[in-house]
Amino acid sequence: MSLYLKYRPSDFDNLVWQDFIKDTLRKAVANEKTVGAYLLCWPRWTGKTTTARLLAKTINCLNPYDWNPCLECEICREFKSESLVDIIEIDAASHTWVDNIRELIERAQFLPTKTKYKIYIIDEVHMLSKWAFNALLKILEEPPSHVKFILATTETHKVPETIISRCQRYDFKRISHVDLKSRLLYIAQNEWIEVDDASYDYIIKNSNWWLRNAISLFEQLISDKKISYDDIVSKLGIISSEEINLFLDKLLNKDIAVLELFDTIINDWKNIKLFFKELIFTAKNIAINKVKTGESIENYIFILDILDEYYIKSKNSLDENTTFTIAILKIIWNYETTTKKENHIQKNIVSIENHRELEKKSETNKIEEEKSEINISKSDIEDIFDFWQKEEKTKTNNSNFDVNLFIDNLKKSWAKWWLTMALRWSKIDYYDDLLEIKASSSITKKSIDSSDNHSLMHSVLGEMWIENIKIKIV
Numbered sequence: 001m002s003l004y005l006k007y008r009p010s011d012f013d014n015l016v017w018q019d020f021i022k023d024t025l026r027k028a029v030a031n032e033k034t035v036g037a038y039l040l041c042w043p044r045w046t047g048k049t050t051t052a053r054l055l056a057k058t059i060n061c062l063n064p065y066d067w068n069p070c071l072e073c074e075i076c077r078e079f080k081s082e083s084l085v086d087i088i089e090i091d092a093a094s095h096t097w098v099d100n101i102r103e104l105i106e107r108a109q110f111l112p113t114k115t116k117y118k119i120y121i122i123d124e125v126h127m128l129s130k131w132a133f134n135a136l137l138k139i140l141e142e143p144p145s146h147v148k149f150i151l152a153t154t155e156t157h158k159v160p161e162t163i164i165s166r167c168q169r170y171d172f173k174r175i176s177h178v179d180l181k182s183r184l185l186y187i188a189q190n191e192w193i194e195v196d197d198a199s200y201d202y203i204i205k206n207s208n209w210w211l212r213n214a215i216s217l218f219e220q221l222i223s224d225k226k227i228s229y230d231d232i233v234s235k236l237g238i239i240s241s242e243e244i245n246l247f248l249d250k251l252l253n254k255d256i257a258v259l260e261l262f263d264t265i266i267n268d269w270k271n272i273k274l275f276f277k278e279l280i281f282t283a284k285n286i287a288i289n290k291v292k293t294g295e296s297i298e299n300y301i302f303i304l305d306i307l308d309e310y311y312i313k314s315k316n317s318l319d320e321n322t323t324f325t326i327a328i329l330k331i332i333w334n335y336e337t338t339t340k341k342e343n344h345i346q347k348n349i350v351s352i353e354n355h356r357e358l359e360k361k362s363e364t365n366k367i368e369e370e371k372s373e374i375n376i377s378k379s380d381i382e383d384i385f386d387f388w389q390k391e392e393k394t395k396t397n398n399s400n401f402d403v404n405l406f407i408d409n410l411k412k413s414w415a416k417w418w419l420t421m422a423l424r425w426s427k428i429d430y431y432d433d434l435l436e437i438k439a440s441s442s443i444t445k446k447s448i449d450s451s452d453n454h455s456l457m458h459s460v461l462g463e464m465w466i467e468n469i470k471i472k473i474v
């Protein structure tokens, strides 16, 4: 069992964030002041269903203890084993038809079989159709006393006002750094894992402040019951904080040597994007601290502006090293005034360009080698274009799966050039437990469909927290 599932909160005490909402909800349960409909609004998908389930369970628990579900009574046990028929979970994304809601309303009239209240949890409620919303509104206007609704959404603006006004609404905030850290500390203690402070910071920063991501990353980084920042540095090809500080110092001090340092980083095969992300974080944090002590941060703002701009640009650039080199040059150029230093820059640009030429050449050779392995003919290319023109018209986008991110991650995991190209030329559809790749021609199919590629794709999907999924190539 993954750590995320193992530590999914089973009672309110373990729900480590959103104290205000948590306390309001549990007090309402304790004083039997629960309402007929709740609307839980979240900035992202993580965690809202956990709270919805927890609330449903606590409302129905036979012996709530200290405003928590007891986890031992018949109801709590049946809930855990998912055999409780009175708590009904519906994913609106797949139940948008009005008939589903009608059926739900009809069934809601019957008393619960075991529990005090029949509870409907409707996840992603904003996905319901207009007609379905109207049907839902009818029952929300006069809900039977034995029924409660817990609606959850990540896109509150898509839920009609009429529905919102009939619910008790809770807006959840993003989990804070402190809360995330305390949850990770708790897991580390329970699992007897030794973790240093720098690792916690690294994990939280790279989780985008989503608990699920943080726990998954935490789990990935454990080796020998330990997570150490030094290990992370060597494992993930990131740059140590000393090096980042040194780099930042050189940038601030208009030191031309920063270009050489950057070259060394590239040659060491470090992860350049991660490096820049860290650099931006570090500069931002120093700037914030300086503001607090009343120091000037003009030069920090100047650097951050450029780094941030080029970080975003790097996402669409063919060669991120060049993009970041431009950012560095831009920073230094604006600082430079003397001719002597300008000459020095010129020299460095020339040497960097030489370096790029060499790099490009070796990249081209690699592509040529792979091409000769694959043998694409002109008619293959025509097939691909034909397919793509047809598919472009019928293209649908109904899932949250980010195809580009998937392909980018494959690239980062050293997928062959031809595999990523073949995927770009295919149509990729994502369903709950299936990734369907519609290859654009027989040659693209052939180049995707190997056992090596399958396992590589699975491991990349795993890194994107998509597990237990089948890959079908048609």
Ligand SMILES: [Zn+2]
Pocket: 061, 062, 063, 064, 069, 070, 071, 072, 073, 074, 075, 076
């Ligand atoms: Zn109970």
